[in-house]
Amino acid sequence: MPTRILPAVGDADAVRSLTTLLSQLPDAEPLTPVADSTQLVDTLARLAADSVDELPEVVVVHERIGPVPALELIREVALRFPAVGVILVTSDASPGLFSAAMDSGARGLVALPLGYEDLASRVQAVAQWSTGVRRHLGRGSLEVYTGVGGTVVTVSGAKGGVGTTVTAIHLALAAQTSGHATALVDMDLQTGDVASYLDVQFRRSVADLAAVGDISPRVLADAVFRHDTGLALLLAPGEGERGEDVTDRAARQIVSALRTRYEVVVLDCGAQMSGASAAAVEMADTALLVTTPDVVAVRGAKRMVRLWDRLQIRKAEETTVVVNRHTRGSEIQPPLIQKITGTKVAGTAVPANFKELQGVVDAGHLHDLDGRSAVKQALWGLAGELGLVKVREGGHRAAGGRLRGDRGAVSLRRRSKGG
Incomplete structure (x- = not known):
């Protein structure tokens, strides 16, 4: 042969x-x-x-x-x-x-x-x-x-406050609830809030893995926090200056180690690009960029897409934009955002309804968001669109909540880059 x-x-x-x-x-x-x-x-x-x-x-x-x-x-x-x-x-x-x-x-x-x-x-x-x-x-x-490993999804923001962390958390929750072993990583190293949204007190963080030359399964397990939902959390350091310890090389090693242990790895990369977040976006099977349908955010999305392209991190056509706080009456609709950014736009838009979120966000219990919430249904529907939700026999999704149809769902093993 x-x-x-x-x-x-x-x-x-x-x-x-x-x-x-x-x-x-x-x-x-x-x-x-x-x-x-x-x-x-x-x-x-x-x-x-x-x-x-x-x-x-x-x-x-x-x-x-x-x-x-x-x-x-x-x-x-x-x-x-x-x-x-x-x-x-x-x-x-x-x-x-x-x-x-x-x-x-x-x-x-x-x-x-x-x-x-x-x-x-x-x-x-x-x-x-x-x-x-x-x-x-x-x-x-x-x-x-061979450890081809799990699907890696990065969630970045066009600017601060567009809903990046909420999106990342619920994508991870949908994948975990459907039966996938899932890790959620807070790669927003200076200002990450995943711990606050999930009411987690922790000692170890992603920075503790930065100096480890060979991340063994035991070392990784020691750094990961197991949440009540079953999610494996790797959190941003409590002291923002420690985020500088996580270099692009360290990020590559951490992501590679995680994808050999989990079926789905979701990374909240925040809205500020660092060497670590850039490395994660480059390695991702699916790179999401969250924006809201307003001029400032869409301009921010366009800047980020162009930056990734100039630095050879990600091509525009390999990036998927998620429209958050969408309303039918908005002058800026997903097709226009797609035209401006040159990216794909997710078929699932997340509706504007902060009232549904305010109580669980203030309590630090975002995971307890009511299954009837339109925001949760949209985010879990987005998880299905990206292929992060297992499908049971008969075509029904295993994750909770009223999910949308099977449009665009792909097998994890298909690993279609860019979603």
């Missing part, structure tokens, strides 16, 4: 030289190269969702891949797809980099300029390792071991 090799190279000249050499290797089947880190992870997730057997045996990562640095990308691939062997191609063949690459999960390193013999021997060794892992685990175990 030929060895499937997926090159991940951002430089056009490097692509040509690498694919030329790979095509000359015996029993090699080079796949279409991917140009950046997001495309690599998306491609592997899509292949694994169809069948684990579709995953390539070898991934070759060039040192100039971006926007995620090569070693961080290797760490994520190794964590999410452990039976895929990764080779790093680099101009720095020093013992220090070799050690760092191995610590990140690489199975081999090839020095630039590329040579046929060196590349051939590394590819052969890594392919044998990958094949051996898959044979040892067997088909049934492999699906569990």
Whole structure:
């Protein structure tokens, strides 16, 4: 059987030289190269969702891949797809980099300029390792071991006060109530209010995981607070200055660890972009941007979408806008918001009815919002639209509340980026 090799190279000249050499290797089947880190992870997730057997045996990562640095990308691939062997191609063949690459999960390193013999021997060794892992685990175990992981949903705000936290909490509650193991993360590191909305007193926070090099299941469990609703909460630090400890690299490791333990991971990213929230949005399967139907908020949404695009965090067409506090009489309706932002707009709009929320918000019991509430029905309907709610036999959703139809619902394993 030929060895499937997926090159991940951002430089056009490097692509040509690498694919030329790979095509000359015996029993090699080079796949279409991917140009950046997001495309690599998306491609592997899509292949694994169809069948684990579709995953390539070898991934070759060039040192100039971006926007995620090569070693961080290797760490994520190794964590999410452990039976895929990764080779790093680099101009720095020093013992220090070799050690760092191995610590990140690489199975081999090839020095630039590329040579046929060196590349051939590394590819052969890594392919044998990958094949051996898959044979040892067997088909049934492999699906569990590969840890393709849960669906990651980020919820960001066009500006402060548009309802980001309320949206994130109820999406997580809908997923948990329907039977999915769900984690809710407060990634609004300086001003996060998830703990206040759910009346939680806590000691540990997401900042406690920032300095941990290898987040084991036990370390993660120690940092997570188990809420009465069953939600696993990873909260923002009580001291806002500690949020600076959560770098983009730390955020990647935390999100990767969470998605291997939970079926659904919802992150409240707030309205201010940090390196950590940007990393989360980039890694997300679905990135939501919450806005209200007013000029200031919609302008804020447009600015955020353009910022994500300029920084190569997220393309506009991969972002889904959620319209909160919607009224039929508003001059700004969802189709106009879609046109202005260039994004998708969720089919479910959340109605304006703060009176329903005020009592439970003031009490810190947002989870006790009445199931008859139009706001709750819309938010849980949105969860169904995004595929976060399990569907029982006969097409009925397992989550409580009167949910809307099955429009747009997708399997968690489909992992359709951007919702």
